[in-house]
Amino acid sequence: METFPRTQYHHGDLRAHLIETVRILVEEKGADGFSISEAARRAGVSSAAPYKHFSDRGEIVRAVALAGIDRMRDQMDAAAKAATGNPLAPIMALGLCYANFARTEPGVFRLMFGLTKDHDEDPELQTHGDACFDVVKREVRAFLAEGYPDQEIERRSYMLHMFVHGHAFLEIDGKHDLDMSEEQEAMLMADIARRIMQD
Amino acid sequence: METFPRTQYHHGDLRAHLIETVRILVEEKGADGFSISEAARRAGVSSAAPYKHFSDRGEIVRAVALAGIDRMRDQMDAAAKAATGNPLAPIMALGLCYANFARTEPGVFRLMFGLTKDHDEDPELQTHGDACFDVVKREVRAFLAEGYPDQEIERRSYMLHMFVHGHAFLEIDGKHDLDMSEEQEAMLMADIARRIMQD
DNA sequence: GACTCGAAGTGAGTGGCACTTACTTGCTGT
DNA sequence: ACAGCAAGTAAGTGCCACTCACTTCGAGTC
Numbered sequence: 001m002e003t004f005p006r007t008q009y010h011h012g013d014l015r016a017h018l019i020e021t022v023r024i025l026v027e028e029k030g031a032d033g034f035s036i037s038e039a040a041r042r043a044g045v046s047s048a049a050p051y052k053h054f055s056d057r058g059e060i061v062r063a064v065a066l067a068g069i070d071r072m073r074d075q076m077d078a079a080a081k082a083a084t085g086n087p088l089a090p091i092m093a094l095g096l097c098y099a100n101f102a103r104t105e106p107g108v109f110r111l112m113f114g115l116t117k118d119h120d121e122d123p124e125l126q127t128h129g130d131a132c133f134d135v136v137k138r139e140v141r142a143f144l145a146e147g148y149p150d151q152e153i154e155r156r157s158y159m160l161h162m163f164v165h166g167h168a169f170l171e172i173d174g175k176h177d178l179d180m181s182e183e184q185e186a187m188l189m190a191d192i193a194r195r196i197m198q199d
Numbered sequence: 200m201e202t203f204p205r206t207q208y209h210h211g212d213l214r215a216h217l218i219e220t221v222r223i224l225v226e227e228k229g230a231d232g233f234s235i236s237e238a239a240r241r242a243g244v245s246s247a248a249p250y251k252h253f254s255d256r257g258e259i260v261r262a263v264a265l266a267g268i269d270r271m272r273d274q275m276d277a278a279a280k281a282a283t284g285n286p287l288a289p290i291m292a293l294g295l296c297y298a299n300f301a302r303t304e305p306g307v308f309r310l311m312f313g314l315t316k317d318h319d320e321d322p323e324l325q326t327h328g329d330a331c332f333d334v335v336k337r338e339v340r341a342f343l344a345e346g347y348p349d350q351e352i353e354r355r356s357y358m359l360h361m362f363v364h365g366h367a368f369l370e371i372d373g374k375h376d377l378d379m380s381e382e383q384e385a386m387l388m389a390d391i392a393r394r395i396m397q398d
Numbered sequence: 399g400a401c402t403c404g405a406a407g408t409g410a411g412t413g414g415c416a417c418t419t420a421c422t423t424g425c426t427g428t
Numbered sequence: 429a430c431a432g433c434a435a436g437t438a439a440g441t442g443c444c445a446c447t448c449a450c451t452t453c454g455a456g457t458c
Binding site (some may be wrong): 032036109113114120129133154155158159161162163164165166169170172173174175176177187188191192195196198 | 228231280309312313318319328331353354357360361362363364365366369371372373374375376387390391394395398
């Protein structure tokens with residue numbers, strides 16, 4: 001990954017390079033404060049070059065968001081599988097994982113949700129997002145006793161998602177002053193997981 | 200509120216007119232798809248006129264967000280006071296109110312949270328937001344038996360906020376396909392309220 | 399190994415935007 | 429009547445997204 005002006009006329013893999021550059025820019029300047037021009041400048045190409053690989057700005061942003069979704073899914077999958085001990089541990093781990101992703105990559109996290117209008121028009125974003133949610137459903141199913149209908153799995157999973165999604169956004173937006181320690185957050189997660197999964 | 204080109208040189212109340220025009224534009228074009236220039240055009244003034252009333256674009260956006268927060272607080276206050284019957288009714292009403300606001304004013308709702316970076320720098324947004332949350336805490340305190348410490352009131356209120364905030368955003372972002380009817384949503388709210396408030 | 403053809407660059411535009419500056423208008427208080 | 433100031437204007441700056449006509453160069457063919 002070169003940041004200095006390249007010597008060759010052709011870049012090699014400008015597409016991937018741009019996605020990574022935009023990802024960094026989004027974290028540096030905020031989800032609504034970066035420009036494609038600057039990304040091109042950093043990649044050492046002209047401001048017209050990106051449009052050989054993407055139809056417009058939105059397509060680049062969606063590519064960055066998509067990569068973020070995949071990254072989060074991998075982290076969630078790993079966290080859930082690594083969590084042991086308490087039967088609720090995998091579910092708690094998923095929640096902490098979600099919140100941690102939002103904290104470490106707030107710019108990309110914001111891109112993944114909202115901000116851009118044409119998200120629902122991209123079927124790939126939808127399917128990869130669903131793959132994320134599938135991890136949650138898998139762990140919910142594993143926790144609940146046999147005999148719970150799919151609809152109830154879905155409902156509990158959605159409750160968990162609502163909760164942790166709100167938590168993540170309220171946190172990165174600084175909308176609550178109660179600054180929690182890691183243990184306090186873990187306890188909160190545990191409390192919520194218990195309340196949602198019991199019965 | 201005139202939308203046609205005015206005849207007088209001086210507008211009268213351009214500041215308020217711009218806030219309202221931007222509010223409409225935000226709903227029409229999305230939170231990141233409107234421009235101050237267009238708002239000025241609609242108000243029938245030059246594109247430099249807004250800067251006689253606001254220092255920059257962000258200040259206009261914050262004014263629109265602030266008005267939204269106040270509007271939501273009023274609705275929440277009214278909804279909580281109107282809810283009777285079930286002791287959990289006011290809390291459920293608050294949740295439905297929050298979700299309804301997000302649905303009817305998704306653009307402004309998005310402005311109220313995230314999107315703009317310099318939100319935490321505006322103390323007024325913070326205090327008015329806190330006033331909103333105070334309504335929640337008031338109802339939580341009214342529900343819980345005597346003797347709960349303030350910290351626990353805060354904790355339960357925050358749980359409710361997390362949940363309903365996530366719900367609102369996931370809904371307006373179209374991130375879940377389970378399209379609920381009004382009754383289903385009310386039942387979900389009731390279930391969550393019960394799970395969070397019990398014990 | 400020369401040739402050609404297309405993918406991936408360039409540079410120079412276009413129009414829109416946020417915001418500034420110097421100037422003008424007309425309401426308000428004395 | 430008039431001075432002064434709040435609130436407007438027109439013109440201009442620099443950045444942006446995006447386009448177009450052109451150039452470069454590497455890969456496949458003969």
